[in-house]
Amino acid sequence: MIEVRDLTKRFARHTAVNELSFSVGKGEIVGFLGPNGAGKTTTMRMLTGYLPPTSGSIQIGGCDVFRDSIHARRKIGYMPENVPLYDDMRVREYLKFRARLKGLSPRETRQRVNEVIETCGLESVRRKMIRVLSKGYRQRVGLADALVHDPDLLILDEPTNGLDPNQIRQIRELIKRLGENHTILLSTHILSEVEMTCSRVIIIDGGKIRAQDTPKALVENMRAAGKVQAEILGDAAVIADAIAQLDHVKRVQPTALEDGWAALEVLVDSGTDARERIHELAVRKSWPVRSLFRRESTLEDVFVELTRRD
Numbered sequence: 259m260i261e262v263r264d265l266t267k268r269f270a271r272h273t274a275v276n277e278l279s280f281s282v283g284k285g286e287i288v289g290f291l292g293p294n295g296a297g298k299t300t301t302m303r304m305l306t307g308y309l310p311p312t313s314g315s316i317q318i319g320g321c322d323v324f325r326d327s328i329h330a331r332r333k334i335g336y337m338p339e340n341v342p343l344y345d346d347m348r349v350r351e352y353l354k355f356r357a358r359l360k361g362l363s364p365r366e367t368r369q370r371v372n373e374v375i376e377t378c379g380l381e382s383v384r385r386k387m388i389r390v391l392s393k394g395y396r397q398r399v400g401l402a403d404a405l406v407h408d409p410d411l412l413i414l415d416e417p418t419n420g421l422d423p424n425q426i427r428q429i430r431e432l433i434k435r436l437g438e439n440h441t442i443l444l445s446t447h448i449l450s451e452v453e454m455t456c457s458r459v460i461i462i463d464g465g466k467i468r469a470q471d472t473p474k475a476l477v478e479n480m481r482a483a484g485k486v487q488a489e490i491l492g493d494a495a496v497i498a499d500a501i502a503q504l505d506h507v508k509r510v511q512p513t514a515l516e517d518g519w520a521a522l523e524v525l526v527d528s529g530t531d532a533r534e535r536i537h538e539l540a541v542r543k544s545w546p547v548r549s550l551f552r553r554e555s556t557l558e559d560v561f562v563e564l565t566r567r568d
C-alpha cells in the first residue's frame with residue numbers, strides 16, 4: 259500500500275528526513291514512533307502530497323504521490339496533528355463541505371457523511387457548531403473527515419494528542435475497528451498505544467529508521483540484551499563506576515534515592531546475566547544490597563535505547 263524509497267527532505271541546511279525506505283502492506287496497522295523532531299510529521303506530509311520531497315519516491319497503492327497526485331490522494335485519508343476545522347460550521351455541514359471538496363457527488367456525499375457520522379460516533383453532535391465540541395469530539399470529526407471519501411489508507415498524525423484517558427481509549431478502539439478494513443499508518447508518543455493497536459512499529463530518529471518490527475519482536479530482541487536493576491547502599495556514582503567495570507556490562511544508569519540508597523539500572527550483553535557479579539562486588543566492598551533482579555524490557559526500553567542522545 260505504501261512504498262517509500264530513499265525519501266529525503268532538507269530544510270535549508272537541516273535534513274529532517276534522511277533516505278528513508280519502508281513499505282506498509284495492505285491491511286497493516288503500523289505505528290510510526292520517534293522523539294520530538296524525529297521527522298514523523300515531515301514524512302507524513304510528504305506521504306500525503308502536502309510537502310514535496312527533496313529526493314526519493316513514494317508510491318501509494320501503485321500511484322506516484324507527485325506524478326499522479328490526484329489518484330494517490332484519493333486513496334489517502336489524512337488526519338494532521340492539529341486538525342484544522344472550521345469552528346463556525348456545524349459538524350454535518352462541515353463533513354458535507356469536505357466531501358464535496360474531495361470530489362464526491364451530492365448523492366455520494368449524503369450517503370458517506372451519514373456513514374462516517376455513524377462510524378465515528380458523531381450522531382449526538384451532528385447539528386452542533388464545531389466551536390463547542392470537546393477535544394475528543396473534534397478529533398472524531400477529524401477522523402470522519404479523513405474517512406469521508408472512503409480511502410483505503412489512513413495516515414493519522416498523533417490522533418490521541420491532547421486527549422484525556424477516556425477519550426484516548428475511545429479513539430484507540432475506533433482506530434482498531436477502522437483497521438479491520440483499512441491500512442493505517444499512525445504516529446504517536448504513547449508507547450502503550452502502539453503495543454495495543456499496531457501490528458508493526460517503525461522507530462525513527464534524526465530522520466532515519468532505527469528499527470522496524472512487530473512490537474513483540476522488538477521487545478524480545480531487547481530482552482535478550484538484558485537489564486538488571488539493583489538497589490545498593492552508598493554513593494550512586496561510585497557504585498555505578500564499579501559496576502561499569504564488570505565483564506559484559508554495557509551501561510549503568512545510577513539514580514541517588516532520597517533515603518541514601520542508589521538505584522542502578524544495568525544494561526548487559528545479550529545472553530549474560532550480571533546479577534552474580536554485581537552481588538560478588540557488593541559483598542567485596544561491603545555494600546548492603548536490598549534488591550537485585552532482572553527486569554522485563556518494555557517497548558519503552560526499546561524506544562529509549564534506540565533514540566537516546568548520549
Ligand SMILES: Nc1ncnc2c1ncn2[C@@H]1O[C@H](COP(=O)(O)OP(=O)(O)OP(=O)(O)O)[C@@H](O)[C@H]1O
Pocket residue numbers: 269272273274292293294295296297298299300301
Ligand atoms: N517547514 C520547516 N522548515 C524548517 N524546518 C522544519 C520545517 N518543518 C519541520 N522542520 C524541522 O524538521 C525536523 C523534523 O520535524 P517533524 O515535525 O517532522 O518532527 P516530528 O517527528 O513530527 O516531531 P513532533 O513529535 O514534535 O511532532 C525538526 O527538526 C523540525 O524543526
